[in-house]
Amino acid sequence: MLGHVVRDYPSPRPVRVPPGTHAPPLRAPRMPDPLDAAAAPASPRLRVFLAGATGTIGRATARALVRHGHEVVALVRPRSAEAARAIAGLVVRTGDVTDPASLARDGFAGERFDAVVSCLASRTGAPADAWAIDHRAQAALLAAARDAGVTHFVLLSAICVQKPRLAFQHAKLAFERELMASGLTWSIVRATAFFKSLSGQVERVRQGKPFLVFGDGRLTACKPISDDDLADYLAGCLTDASRANRILPIGGPGAAQTPREQGEALFALAGRPPKFTQVPVALLDVIAGVLGALGTVIPPLRAKAEFARIGRYYATESMLVWDERAQRYDADATPSTGTETLAEHHARLLRGEARDDRGAHAVF
Secondary structure (H helix, E strand, O other), X not given: OHHHOEOOOOOOOOOOOOOOOOXXXXXXXXXXXXXXXXXXXXXXXXXXXXXXXXXHHHHHHHHHHHHOOOEEEEEEOHHHHHHHHOOOXXXXXXXXXXXXXXXXXXXXXXXXXXXXEEOOOOOOOOHHHHHHHHHHHHHHHHHHHXXXXXXXXXXXXXXXXXXXXXXXXXXXXXXXXXXXXXXXXXXXXXXXXXXXXXXXXXXXXXXXOOEEEEOOOOOOOXXXXXXXXXXXXXXXXXXXXXXXXXXXXXXXXXXXXXXXXXXXXXXXXXXXOOOEEXXXXXXXXXXXXXXXXXXXOOOHHHHHHHHHHHHHHHHHOOEOEEEOOOOEEEOOOOOEOOOOOHHHHHHHXXXXXXXXXXXXXXXX
């Protein structure tokens, strides 16, 4: 199966934002009725098993799958069941997705399914968590899916696995290889930066504090993507034959943005003059080095050293398609989808119309 990987990344033409535009006209967030068949594209009704349904992207994916007309079953932890049941049309079962026995008994329950969509991801990126969730839990899900007659497995991965240096990246890649070799039809979606990962400084700017950037704020760039736009793309993988057996990098609409450009747009929305504080990347090197050395005698500090390495990675690596031949990131080669922009999301946060559950995704 590895020989069938296609890497030319076909995509719709990216939506371009004119240079210097930082505060585009605001649109209300897209909130379609999940039970409105008229809002969904015509497609076969599939029986879909959804893993990772209680994270922000998982919840959006549950809504998108239902909206597309599919029968969707999700296995969630008992403490998350009430929130999951608030998603209209979602069949909620309780159990432990990390336990193969519970996955088979409580999740698939001996029933047949057409497809699996997995939004599972480790919360911290620490090595133990990464290998437990990003690899072993995914592998158990794949085995259960095959037993249930699943023919198509859609995996939400991450674009950063292109240049793997961290434990969670290696864990994700290990499962990607297993999925591609499984004999099932597969779609691996490598998403760029999520809105929630780029919204940690909204409150700082609201309070008049400076926007923090690594270096001069132009070291990296990304095409931010909203939960709803990514969810629609994941759901579309089930019925779009062009996305079968492909690695699919995907970002949101508009041109790639540097952290400085994101900050300038945020200040414009807040009606404040731009004010930045530059953080030297070397600071993260020092922190990682010190914690790594101490971790040899104090094991809990090893995970904290990995967190510093994760921070450094995101401070210096763009979330765009990597051109191996040219040894550079290529914004033009990074596909775009959807309509929601980061500026629109930040505007809603500033007005108090939305909130972010960033969890381990916040850098500042």
